[in-house]
Amino acid sequence: MTDQRLPAGIEPSVVGWISDRFDAPELGWEVLSVGRSNLTYVVTVDGQRRWVLRRPPLGHAGGSAHDVAREGRIMQALGPTDVPTVTVLDIVNDPAVLDVPFVFQDYCAGFPLNDPDDLARIPEAERRRAGFNLVDALAAIHRVDVDAVGLGDLRRPGSLIERQLRRWLGQFRQISMREIPAIEEVHDLLLARMPDAAHSPTGLCHGDYKPNNLIWADGGDIRAVVDWELSAVGEVLSDLGYLIAMLTAKLDLTSIWVPRPGTDLPSVDELVARYEEASGITAHDIDYYQAFALWKLACIREGVYTRLVKGQMGDLDIDVEAAGAGVEELALQARALLGA
Incomplete structure (x- = not known):
């Protein structure tokens, strides 16, 4: 459900970063994936503008697994190529914003083939x-x-x-x-x-x-x-x-x-x-x-x-x-x- 409450894994400092960077004072959050995989959230403004934020799972202790910064860097590099990929807006590795790195990217409308x-x-x-x-x-x-x-x-x-x-x-x-x-x-x-x-x-x-x-x-x-x-x-x-x-x-x-x-x-x-x-x-x-x-x-x-x-x-x-x-x-x- 999308509402103004912050989901697990997101701190008020992240809200401040998004609001300052993208002039978006009121944010809604929808959790797309949870558990042991990288956590994925849809961030909305007035039900119109949408972005996606990806961060490591809760309790992640670092290391090569769940390296979202590396993942974001690869997607950024592929932007000018023929590979269809999501546009990465920023890769943030700042403990003052969040205690783990995260990737902030455009929302890509569509669906995976899950069933x-x-x-x-x-x-x-x-x-x-x-x-x-x-x-x-x-x-x-x-x-x-x-x-x-x-x-x-x-x-x-x-x-x-x-x-x-x-x-x-x-x-x-x-x-x-x-x-x-x-x-x-x-x-x-x-x-x-x-x-x-x-x-x-x-x-x-x-x-x-x-x-x-x-x-x-x-x-x-x-x-x-x-x-x-x-x-x-x-x-x-x-x-x-x-x-x-x-x-x-x-x-x-x-x-x-x-x-x-x-x-x-x-x-x-x-x-x-x-x-x-x-x-x-x-x-x-x-x-x-x-x-x-x-x-x-x-x-x-x-x-x-x-x-x-x-x-x-x-x-x-x-x-x-x-x-x-x-x-x-x-x-x-x-x-x-x-x-x-």
């Missing part, structure tokens, strides 16, 4: 085009010259895939309370079968590219790509493999609803062909990148399962046994894609 009702807002006759828009926007991200837009410092030594294999296996070993041999086995297969660097073009990767991290218009156009929290410079085909994995995996294993290729969207083959055409990149080893995405989802799911068992997920309505059962299934699907 079938959202998809119904796109006419059936436009959904095929919407599917191609999905990969066209991804190709635009991968065409970005990171040095030209000032994001070259996001590069890290070595392979992004290799770093993530090491990171997620380490987290799995640290948190899991049970033996799941398929996780270790698929990790070793992925490490041994990493594609040749010559077939692995690098560039800006979104890191979590799927339909509900886009803002859509009713006609199927994409107005903005959002949630850049996991972005990095690395093997761009990891984004495409992740997208295909999300579009094709069983819905009860992805934890979110995703439209289906060949039913709601063009087929996987058509989407890959369109990506190659739009990006100029040949989609080598796409089964590998899809397998990597499924394996990573398995590791993430095991973390959720362990926290559920330990009672660390609050009152979220998640079936504990169902969450745990999907971990091995995802790993085995990844192994099948690797031909093992």
